[in-house]
């Protein structure tokens with residue numbers, strides 16, 4: 001079978017979710033477009049229709065599928081009465097440790113932190129990953145949206161599934177569908193885009209803290225998996241700390257802090273505030289992840305040192321360099337002692353395309369990654385970029401051929417690593433990274 005996706009409730013490591021431990025469940029489950037689901041009632045059309053736009057179509061065939069709701073089995077019952085603060089904190093740490101205390105985390109990225117990209121980053125050092133933000137209402141109403149936008153597999157762990165929401169019951173309905181397949185259900189409280197303002201979610205909920213509290217409480221009482229939140233900071237440190245403490249008390253088990261405010265949208269120009277992240281870490285008892293300005297492993301160490309955080313998230317820089325967490329740097333961040341790491345972005349594109357054949361996703365995601373990973377190559381050979389842009393319908397064959405042609409056109413754009421590949425091979429007797 002060419003396609004062995006998606007959803008596996010079977011984990012090889014011990015896990016808090018009791019259904020993860022059921023030895024009788026099969027290890028691979030996938031979604032069936034034709035199977036009916038109670039959640040399709042009242043479904044609205046997807047924002048973009050694959051029949052009209054080839055980029056919205058899935059990039060490979062889906063075989064042997066069954067429905068997500070069938071696969072999930074009956075939803076779990078509520079946990080129990082709300083836990084006391086101390087017990088909740090102890091459980092938060094126990095869970096974090098049980099999943100391996102991941103420190104190097106792929107941040108949530110709409111259309112970009114999808115399954116094949118997560119798997120690529122995991123091969124190169126990522127210890128956990130978030131899904132792209134999913135819209136809880138559309139997710140709970142629309143079977144097609146669930147099938148297109150949420151895929152996973154048994155190796156895709158630890159996994160945070162992120163939702164945006166503004167209704168506690170709708171969020172819970174969506175969260176219950178994914179909880180057998182993830183390690184955290186995450187609430188996006190940081191999206192600053194216009195679409196989030198219009199939809200009243202993300203960072204715009206910072207104007208309605210009681211609503212945020214009820215979103216977190218409802219999940220933490222009714223789910224088996226822990227709830228995490230991803231926030232932006234307030235302009236005032238005092239407000240930020242009060243906000244973070246409120247989330248912890250409401251039942252948040254892990255907090256990711258993006259050190260920029262809602263109005264600081266230009267991430268390339270505005271430095272993330274690591275002091276604010278440190279203050280949150282110092283004030284909270286649960287695990288805290290730092291987010292902002294992680295461009296290479298040097299930043300990871302500086303950030304962990306500066307903030308005392310338990311891990312970091314990286315977004316933008318991973319798109320260009322998915323091997324960042326394995327210590328590879330692009331030319332822009334190369335240090336004097338770094339050598340050619342024996343890997344470049346074109347190699348990573350080839351690996352990514354193979355993962356897409358294994359774990360199909362909409363072509364728009366593939367197109368976006370190819371552009372980001374090959375940015376430096378396209379600057380050298382802009383005519384190839386134009387050819388790509390002119391392809392209204394992509395195929396893997398065409399993309400593989402494009403990478404081959406780029407390489408034949410000449411030039412090499414390596415990713416760099418301390419000592420370079422040769423030195424590491426001499427020291428270890430074998431290559432320090434495995435593809």
Ligand SMILES: Cc1cc2nc3c(=O)[nH]c(=O)nc-3n(C[C@H](O)[C@H](O)[C@H](O)COP(=O)(O)O)c2cc1C
Pocket residue numbers: 107108109110112132133162188189190191230258267291292293294313314315316317
């Ligand atoms: C393409 C892209 C898509 C993003 N989508 C999401 C998202 O779905 N949910 C979210 O919480 N943040 C999203 N973000 C924000 C990132 O998770 C992260 O907070 C931000 O980019 C700062 O991290 P960085 O400095 O490493 O890029 C997105 C960022 C990028 C670049």
